[in-house]
Amino acid sequence: MSELIFAIELAYWQQTLIKVLVAAVLIPTTALILGIVFLFKMMSWMQSRMGPQEAGPRGLLQLAADGLKFLQKEDIIPDRADRFVFKAAPVVVLASTFLTYVILPAGPDLIIENLPTGIFFAMAVSSLSVVGVLMAGWSSSNKYALMGGLRAGGQLIAYELPLILAVMGVVIQAGSLSMQDIVWAQADGSMFGFGGLGLPFVITQIVAFFIFMVAIQAELTQPPFDMPVAESEVVGGFHVEYTGFRFLFFFLGEFATAFAFAAIAATLFLGGWWVPGIDPNSALANIVGPIALFVKIMVVAFLIFWFRFTYPRFREDQLQRFAWKYLIPLALANITITGILVVVL
Amino acid sequence: MPKVPGMVKGLGVTFRTMVETLKPSGGPATVQYPHEKEEPSPRARGVIALHEENCTACMLCSRECPDWCIYIEAHKTLAPPRRAGGKPRQVNQLDRFAIDYSLCMYCGICVEVCPFEALFWSPEYEFSEVSIADLLHEKERLGEWMETVPDFEPYEAGSEAKGKKVPR
Ligand code: SF4
Numbered sequence: 469m470s471e472l473i474f475a476i477e478l479a480y481w482q483q484t485l486i487k488v489l490v491a492a493v494l495i496p497t498t499a500l501i502l503g504i505v506f507l508f509k510m511m512s513w514m515q516s517r518m519g520p521q522e523a524g525p526r527g528l529l530q531l532a533a534d535g536l537k538f539l540q541k542e543d544i545i546p547d548r549a550d551r552f553v554f555k556a557a558p559v560v561v562l563a564s565t566f567l568t569y570v571i572l573p574a575g576p577d578l579i580i581e582n583l584p585t586g587i588f589f590a591m592a593v594s595s596l597s598v599v600g601v602l603m604a605g606w607s608s609s610n611k612y613a614l615m616g617g618l619r620a621g622g623q624l625i626a627y628e629l630p631l632i633l634a635v636m637g638v639v640i641q642a643g644s645l646s647m648q649d650i651v652w653a654q655a656d657g658s659m660f661g662f663g664g665l666g667l668p669f670v671i672t673q674i675v676a677f678f679i680f681m682v683a684i685q686a687e688l689t690q691p692p693f694d695m696p697v698a699e700s701e702v703v704g705g706f707h708v709e710y711t712g713f714r715f716l717f718f719f720l721g722e723f724a725t726a727f728a729f730a731a732i733a734a735t736l737f738l739g740g741w742w743v744p745g746i747d748p749n750s751a752l753a754n755i756v757g758p759i760a761l762f763v764k765i766m767v768v769a770f771l772i773f774w775f776r777f778t779y780p781r782f783r784e785d786q787l788q789r790f791a792w793k794y795l796i797p798l799a800l801a802n803i804t805i806t807g808i809l810v811v812v813l
Numbered sequence: 814m815p816k817v818p819g820m821v822k823g824l825g826v827t828f829r830t831m832v833e834t835l836k837p838s839g840g841p842a843t844v845q846y847p848h849e850k851e852e853p854s855p856r857a858r859g860v861i862a863l864h865e866e867n868c869t870a871c872m873l874c875s876r877e878c879p880d881w882c883i884y885i886e887a888h889k890t891l892a893p894p895r896r897a898g899g900k901p902r903q904v905n906q907l908d909r910f911a912i913d914y915s916l917c918m919y920c921g922i923c924v925e926v927c928p929f930e931a932l933f934w935s936p937e938y939e940f941s942e943v944s945i946a947d948l949l950h951e952k953e954r955l956g957e958w959m960e961t962v963p964d965f966e967p968y969e970a971g972s973e974a975k976g977k978k979v980p981r
């Protein structure tokens with residue numbers, strides 16, 4: 469990654485150090501950006517109010533102030549909680565988020581690790597967060613936390629399937645599991661013989677895109693799929709007993725995961741870092757790539773949060789029925805048709 | 814025209830609200846409170862004012878209050894006769910009348926129930942305190958609020974009831 473930009477040969481440990489530092493700075497920043505732009509500002513506008521105004525210019529530092537506030541709070545562990553599991557749960561959730569970032573490509577050379585099985589890896593580590601959520605729910609020794617944790621478990625498992633099946637459609641069309649290859653496949657593609665715009669898979673895989681967007685909404689436990697954290701029913705669900713920086717971990721995990729999923733959606737369906745008109749082999753692509761990816765991520769994130777702020781909550785049975793009776797058959801049909809078409813054409 | 818599904822319509826509503834809020838001609842429905850203030854409507858329930866001369870310490874308000882947050886202490890005393898040569902009248906002299914606004918839920922039952930027109934709503938709402946104990950307003954403070962009580966609005970044209978007056 470770094471060799472090409474700075475034209476310096478770096479040892480493996482130096483590269484690793486740089487990657488770790490970049491990730492450690494980048495990931496909380498992404499959570500901050502999404503939190504401020506969408507949770508604070510866009511949500512306020514959609515509800516006809518202005519959002520935070522006091523902290524920093526136009527209230528933009530509000531989330532940083534909130535983060536500092538969380539750090540000052542007392543770290544309370546319930547008396548009858550399973551202390552070790554209780555402490556480990558937020559770390560597991562955050563680790564799952566961090567691992568997802570490993571395979572996100574921001575440019576032809578800007579990727580932490582270009583795994584040949586990239587998207588498979590992303591799906592696998594992102595489902596790790598279920599374990600953290602169940603741990604949190606179980607160890608809190610609180611009935612609301614337990615209910616929330618179990619709801620989250622049921623929901624995340626149910627929606628993991630359509631998520632993976634939706635990704636399968638893209639993988640079949642690109643012919644690879646590697647995130648970089650999927651981007652290349654879109655850059656090299658052509659629409660009706662016209663190659664100038666490439667072929668973003670959102671055009672051929674619009675059904676998969678729809679399923680993917682619905683499923684990540686459920687994976688992020690956001691409205692309309694926020695049964696596990698519904699304030700009015702289980703008062704915050706699995707994180708009801710968490711205070712201070714442990715709660716901050718969950719918050720960071722939620723928004724950084726939203727960013728990661730938006731990045732995956734942008735890469736799979738919108739062409740990732742690739743911009744029409746810029747040679748993907750040139751060094752320029754390494755500079756324009758991250759910006760293009762960021763813009764695409766913001767577009768996807770806008771959709772995610774737009775749904776979040778518009779719809780009311782599903783009932784638990786509606787949620788399960790929707791996943792098993794509609795999304796999964798739809799995704800299977802999409803795979804079948806994609807497979808047939810790839811073979812025939 | 815085919816019917817637009819409700820889910821899509823909902824997205825339209827939130828999007829339109831966002832554009833409306835951001836437009837210079839639109840703006841949000843809220844105001845930035847400490848910097849700008851909204852004018853409360855004249856009958857707003859801000860704070861309760863006491864007109865001490867009218868209160869007979871009948872205790873009705875204190876007993877009807879769902880929160881038991883009105884404290885009344887009084888003693889009987891003799892007032893001079895109304896007409897020359899009459900008997901001195903026995904009246905209740907109010908010693909203490911206090912409303913604890915940290916308990917009050919602004920239901921207005923006390924104002925409603927008072928038979929002697931001694932309690933009034935004032936739209937004044939900015940009386941927050943640093944210490945919760947300071948929210949206990951004694952009768953002097955409750956009396957000061959009387960100045961902020963607006964006149965009653967006239968009844969509808971043709972109404973037979975006599976309009977009420979705020980004692981000043
Ligand atoms: S408004 Fe209601 S709660 Fe408040 S003092 Fe009067 S009766 Fe009590």
Ligand code: SF4
Pocket residue numbers: 867868869870871872873874875885926927928929930931932
């Ligand atoms: S009901 Fe009216 S007159 Fe009776 S004690 Fe209360 S304020 Fe005084």
